[in-house]
Amino acid sequence: MEDDRKNKSRREFLKFGLTAGAASLVGISGASVAGKPDRNEKKKSGRKVKVLTPEGKLVEVDESQLRPAEIEEPVGIEEAREGLPNRKFVMAIDLAKCKNARKCVDACQEGHYLPRDHEWMKVQLLQDSEYTHPYWFPKPCFHCDQPLCVSVCPVGATFKRNDGIVLVDNQRCIGCKFCMTGCPYSARVFHWKESEVEQPDVEYSPETNVPSQEGTVGKCVFCADKLRNGELPRCVTACPMGVIYFGDLIEDAVTNGTETVRFSELIEERAGYRYLEELGTHPTVYYLPTVNRMFPVESGFDGLEEDIYNRYEKFIHPRLKKK
Amino acid sequence: MEGQVSRRTLLEEFRPELEKTSFRWILLFSVCFIIFVIGIYGLIRQISHGHVVTGMRDNVVWGVYIVNFIFFMGLSYAGALVSGSLHLFRSSWRKPVIRMAELITVISLVIGPFFIFFCIGRLDRIHYLFIHPRIQSPITWDVIAITTDLVGCFIYLYLSFIEDFAILRDYQDLNVPKWRKKLYKILALGYRGTPEQKKAIKLSKDIMAAMVIAIAIIVYSVLAWIFGVTLQPGWHSTIFGPYFVIAAVFSGTGLLIILMWIFRKVYHLEHYITKRHFVNVGVLLLIVSAFYGYFTFSDYLTKWYGSVKMDSILIDKLFTDFFELFIYANYIGILIPIIIVGIKRLRTITNITIGAIISVTALWVNRYIIVIPTLETPFLPIQDTRPEWTYYSPTWIEWALTFAGVAVFCMLFMLASKFVPIISVSEMSEPEESEEERILE
Numbered sequence: 013m014e015d016d017r018k019n020k021s022r023r024e025f026l027k028f029g030l031t032a033g034a035a036s037l038v039g040i041s042g043a044s045v046a047g048k049p050d051r052n053e054k055k056k057s058g059r060k061v062k063v064l065t066p067e068g069k070l071v072e073v074d075e076s077q078l079r080p081a082e083i084e085e086p087v088g089i090e091e092a093r094e095g096l097p098n099r100k101f102v103m104a105i106d107l108a109k110c111k112n113a114r115k116c117v118d119a120c121q122e123g124h125y126l127p128r129d130h131e132w133m134k135v136q137l138l139q140d141s142e143y144t145h146p147y148w149f150p151k152p153c154f155h156c157d158q159p160l161c162v163s164v165c166p167v168g169a170t171f172k173r174n175d176g177i178v179l180v181d182n183q184r185c186i187g188c189k190f191c192m193t194g195c196p197y198s199a200r201v202f203h204w205k206e207s208e209v210e211q212p213d214v215e216y217s218p219e220t221n222v223p224s225q226e227g228t229v230g231k232c233v234f235c236a237d238k239l240r241n242g243e244l245p246r247c248v249t250a251c252p253m254g255v256i257y258f259g260d261l262i263e264d265a266v267t268n269g270t271e272t273v274r275f276s277e278l279i280e281e282r283a284g285y286r287y288l289e290e291l292g293t294h295p296t297v298y299y300l301p302t303v304n305r306m307f308p309v310e311s312g313f314d315g316l317e318e319d320i321y322n323r324y325e326k327f328i329h330p331r332l333k334k335k
Numbered sequence: 336m337e338g339q340v341s342r343r344t345l346l347e348e349f350r351p352e353l354e355k356t357s358f359r360w361i362l363l364f365s366v367c368f369i370i371f372v373i374g375i376y377g378l379i380r381q382i383s384h385g386h387v388v389t390g391m392r393d394n395v396v397w398g399v400y401i402v403n404f405i406f407f408m409g410l411s412y413a414g415a416l417v418s419g420s421l422h423l424f425r426s427s428w429r430k431p432v433i434r435m436a437e438l439i440t441v442i443s444l445v446i447g448p449f450f451i452f453f454c455i456g457r458l459d460r461i462h463y464l465f466i467h468p469r470i471q472s473p474i475t476w477d478v479i480a481i482t483t484d485l486v487g488c489f490i491y492l493y494l495s496f497i498e499d500f501a502i503l504r505d506y507q508d509l510n511v512p513k514w515r516k517k518l519y520k521i522l523a524l525g526y527r528g529t530p531e532q533k534k535a536i537k538l539s540k541d542i543m544a545a546m547v548i549a550i551a552i553i554v555y556s557v558l559a560w561i562f563g564v565t566l567q568p569g570w571h572s573t574i575f576g577p578y579f580v581i582a583a584v585f586s587g588t589g590l591l592i593i594l595m596w597i598f599r600k601v602y603h604l605e606h607y608i609t610k611r612h613f614v615n616v617g618v619l620l621l622i623v624s625a626f627y628g629y630f631t632f633s634d635y636l637t638k639w640y641g642s643v644k645m646d647s648i649l650i651d652k653l654f655t656d657f658f659e660l661f662i663y664a665n666y667i668g669i670l671i672p673i674i675i676v677g678i679k680r681l682r683t684i685t686n687i688t689i690g691a692i693i694s695v696t697a698l699w700v701n702r703y704i705i706v707i708p709t710l711e712t713p714f715l716p717i718q719d720t721r722p723e724w725t726y727y728s729p730t731w732i733e734w735a736l737t738f739a740g741v742a743v744f745c746m747l748f749m750l751a752s753k754f755v756p757i758i759s760v761s762e763m764s765e766p767e768e769s770e771e772e773r774i775l776e
Contacts, residue, residue, distance in 0.1 A: 129721070136715060137718065163471050164471075164564065165472055166474035166475050167464060169467075186455055186463050187457040187460075188451075188454070188455050188456070192393070192396045193397065193565050194565050197715060198393070198713045198717075200393075201393050202396060203456070205384065226456070288714060291566050293566075322720045323720050324718060
């Protein structure tokens with residue numbers, strides 16, 4: 013109890029520090045500074061704070077005039093382990109629309125402060141056999157309903173929440189990497205060294221897995237922090253083709269940001285399936301096959317940086333190369 | 336040397352080894368110590384720079400550390416199964432080799448788990464295994480099994496030491512420092528050789544021998560299940576439990592032969608450890624390698640014949656990238672010991688020892704080609720431009736720690752051989768059990 017209170021006050025303190033910092037940088041309280049009376053004006057505290065206005069002027073205002081900025085702080089470890097009530101998140105990826113634009117990858121990397129070589133979202137070039145068609149395959153974590161990674165974790169660092177999301181608590185993770193051998197989809201990545209990307213100074217939350225820690229495991233979090241605020245995951249909003257549909261199985265609705273459809277209808281009409289169903293892990297990510305493809309598969313090579321292109325080189329079928 | 340040897344003869348024999356250390360001993364010990372220090376330096380670098388200094392990457396997340404872990408755990412079988420069953424079956428020839436086998440067990444059991452620690456990204460959180468354990472995880476099974484095994488084997492070893500400690504305590508002519516005499520006295524636990532004490536020791540040894548066998552089987556099965564429970568091609572095999580157990584006995588027996596040869600030469604034990612012992616342990620090695628070969632064959636045959644896509648990719652890899660290792664581990668390593676012991680003309684002490692060296696090294700290679708190729712063939716192809724992400728090759732740090740493990744094994748064995756006679760004096764001076772007394776009364 014005592015501990016809880018202490019944690020809470022610490023969190024609030026951090027929150028205040030964060031908002032004050034953000035406000036002074038972005039100039040959220042510009043309105044008050046401009047002299048318009050604030051509706052919720054509190055008593056003047058007498059303490060002056062220096063802030064930067066949107067025009068770039070440094071002004072001194074009373075502390076009470078600062079309003080908390082609209083920055084949601086990610087929830088703590090305990091809450092993150094619970095999950096959102098009465099939710100069952102589901103994703104459907106339309107392979108017919110994917111042209112390896114890689115915007116999902118970039119948005120994910122940026123949103124989670126990941127170094128370039130540490131991808132949670134991967135786009136692979138797959139071809140099941142010699143005479144079948146090649147296709148682009150965006151691959152997040154499948155957030156399986158029978159997650160082997162969770163079963164094998166010796167310390168409960170990775171867990172499945174009641175809304176279906178599988179997360180990693182990097183404060184608990186001992187880095188044994190058993191989950192990585194357990195996952196048949198290679199969804200997990202390890203922090204082999206201290207991250208090259210500067211980590212934000214926030215309290216750790218498994219919902220973002222930020223800040224990262226050397227020697228622990230990370231993976232796609234289905235943007236659990238965004239979901240908590242009623243927003244879509246970063247990869248969904250970033251995709252210019254509307255490839256990724258995200259939604260709730262209980263509501264039976266998924267959206268790619270532009271259209272909202274019934275999940276069951278989408279799966280039925282488009283013959284949705286799950287990748288490597290036979291492994292019995294019950295993924296919550298579904299795929300829609302590449303029927304009536306919107307782009308030729310080669311268009312996925314357009315504008316790729318060389319080192320990204322080289323990833324696929326070995327896997328490009330000779331038939332494609334000739335063209 | 337079957338029958339009873341008088342205690343005095345034996346003690347006289349071992350006295351120089353217990354009393355002083357030769358230059359050769361110190362030199363070898365220093366070499367081992369230097370290797371150990373290099374390993375520690377490597378470990379410090381790994382802790383300060385992160386696991387990026389190893390050859391492990393996101394696909395091959397486990398490397399030679401895990402290979403060493405299962406390898407050392409396997410060596411511990413020498414004592415558990417070999418000495419345990421020889422004790423229970425009252426094989427009269429066991430007496431000169433039983434202590435070595437028991438020492439192998441405890442020492443390799445102590446070293447093995449360290450390789451797991453090296454493999455763990457957050458060594459500072461290792462205690463989470465105990466404060467946040469999840470019983471669903473095979474690693475937790477392992478923690479429980481290994482600690483039980485360690486305690487069990489230690490008790491078993493100690494039981495076989497008590498009588499010798501008492502003998503050393505009562506041996507007035509022994510010229511060793513006072514603290515050591517005192518230590519012998521404490522460790523002998525007031526054993527005087529009264530009929531009740533003798534009976535108690537014998538009974539406890541019998542019970543522990545049986546228990547140690549059972550625990551050892553559990554430990555190695557659990558170890559195999561760490562691989563078996565995953566869905567990875569090559570690992571997801573129902574025979575992994577018994578296959579690993581057999582492989583462990585195989586390496587343990589091999590190591591016992593190697594140590595028999597070394598101590599026979601260095602401590603001049605030619606009249607205690609004779610060709611007969613080499614042939615007997617050699618026959619054990621022959622039987623075990625036949626079984627082990629059978630398991631290996633059976634495992635790969637079913638994978639190859641049925642050829643599920645991932646299994647055939649894996650077998651292709653084994654026969655291309657890992658071809659030499661595969662041949663060494665699964666053909667040479669299994670057939671050579673069988674041929675050497677099987678053909679009478681080849682059955683010499685040196686040949687058997689060579690066979691044993693081949694079997695032990697082949698087993699290490701076998702563990703390597705169980706762990707690495709599977710991790711290099713995930714279900715989704717590795718699409719990466721960085722070669723170290725696609726193919727695993729151990730760095731000097733991993734090798735340094737590997738050799739440090741071997742060095743520590745040697746050091747502990749050398750220290751143990753200075754502290755107690757490497758051949759059990761009490762067992763050797765014990766009169767032969769009569770026929771009626773065998774196994775179960």
